[in-house]
Amino acid sequence: MLDLSRExxxxxxxxxxxxxxxxxxxxxAMREVPREAFVDPGFEEFAYEDGPLPIAEGQTISQPYIVxxxxxxxxxxxxxxxxxxxxxxxxxxAVMSRIVDHVYTIERHAGLAETARRRFEKLGYRNIEVRTGxxxxxxxxxxxxxxxxxxxxxxxxxxxxxxxxxxxGRLIIPVGEDPEEQRLLKVTRTGASTYSEEDFxxxxxxxxxxxxxxxxxxxxxx
Ligand code: SAM
Numbered sequence: 478m479l480d481l482s483r484e485x486x487x488x489x490x491x492x493x494x495x496x497x498x499x500x501x502x503x504x505x506a507m508r509e510v511p512r513e514a515f516v517d518p519g520f521e522e523f524a525y526e527d528g529p530l531p532i533a534e535g536q537t538i539s540q541p542y543i544v545x546x547x548x549x550x551x552x553x554x555x556x557x558x559x560x561x562x563x564x565x566x567x568x569x570x571a572v573m574s575r576i577v578d579h580v581y582t583i584e585r586h587a588g589l590a591e592t593a594r595r596r597f598e599k600l601g602y603r604n605i606e607v608r609t610g611x612x613x614x615x616x617x618x619x620x621x622x623x624x625x626x627x628x629x630x631x632x633x634x635x636x637x638x639x640x641x642x643x644x645x646g647r648l649i650i651p652v653g654e655d656p657e658e659q660r661l662l663k664v665t666r667t668g669a670s671t672y673s674e675e676d677f678x679x680x681x682x683x684x685x686x687x688x689x690x691x692x693x694x695x696x697x698x699x
Contacts, residue, residue, distance in 0.1 A: 481513050484525035488512075488541060492527040502554065502574065504686045506575035507545060512538075514596055515568035520558040534586045536683055538660040539628060545572075549592045550663050550677055551647045553577055560619065560641070562612030562687070563628030567593030570605050573626075581619050583612035584688060587610035615641040622646055630659040630682040632698045634674075635689035642666040651682040654696055 489508050498504060512522040515538055520530050522604045529537040550568075553559055557577045561570050564584035570593065574580045586589040597605050608616065610628070613635040621643035630651035638648055644649060646666045653659030661677040684691045689699060 478527065478579075481511070481521070481525060481551060485512070488527065492542050493545050493635070494540055496542060498542070498549055500545075500549050502576045503572070504547050504697055506572045507541065510568065510571045511600070512568055513598060514600060514666035515566040515571065516558060532566050532589070533592070536565050536586070538568050544569045544675075546572065547626055547628075547649045548576075548662070550661070551626055551649045555623050557623035558560065558619065558621070558643075560614075560616055560622045560625045560638075561581075561628065562625065562638070563608055563683075564593045565606075565628060566598040567596050567607075569626065569628060570607075571597065571600065571602055573604050574605045578604060579659055581607045581608070581616050581622075582606070583609060583610055585609070590669065601616075605669055611690075613685060613687035617641065625649070627651070627685060628682065629685035629690070630680075631685035631690040631695075633664060634664045637689060639664060639666065641674060644668060649691050651680050656696060 516524050516530050527542050529540045559577050559580050561582040564582040568653040570580050570582040585607045590607050594607045620641035623646050625638050625648045627650040634650050639659045648664040651659040651661050658679050661680045663675045665673050667673050686693050
């Protein structure tokens, strides 16, 4: 395999640190996880350009900066119970697995979930559990979560996910109808039935398809 460790360090320095990502654990995790192992064959040389890349099922591996930004927004740290919706390539789950004790991640496409599972095994990342299914319903048996990261954009913050947050827990999710631009929201559970919401600006994500997401192939509420 190509040795891209220099490119990886450069990516962290130029695209993350200098653009305002400060969390040392996130930066360290992104120095460790080989993104080239999560892109499709033939795309390895682009692994450290700061952009999304195509993967199977018409999906994408997210841009490194946005992965780091979402994790920093979520304030994840050691000991946190974390859920990711939208495993995709498995890259973001791999990064989180270097920071927290255990990562739960859900992907609706069985093929993507299986490929991610094999990648984790090959890299020896044993603290990631992958499930195939509709992540808008969360992972009730593993709740409550300190952080839930949704890597696809929905019509709103799914209630099931809000209810699976611990008090103080944070849900990070892109929301909006426009396929070109959505808003990145942070929903914090402030009490048993109270939540606060912050808007972290414009982003562009693939659609969240599911019971509390969009209908397949168009942005119409299910
Ligand atoms: N985190 C991924 C990575 O690091 O490669 C990027 C994820 S990609 C931008 C979004 C993923 O969300 C896609 O793989 C898509 O199939 C998945 N997805 C969309 N709706 C979903 C749902 N309701 N439940 C689970 N996964 C979903």
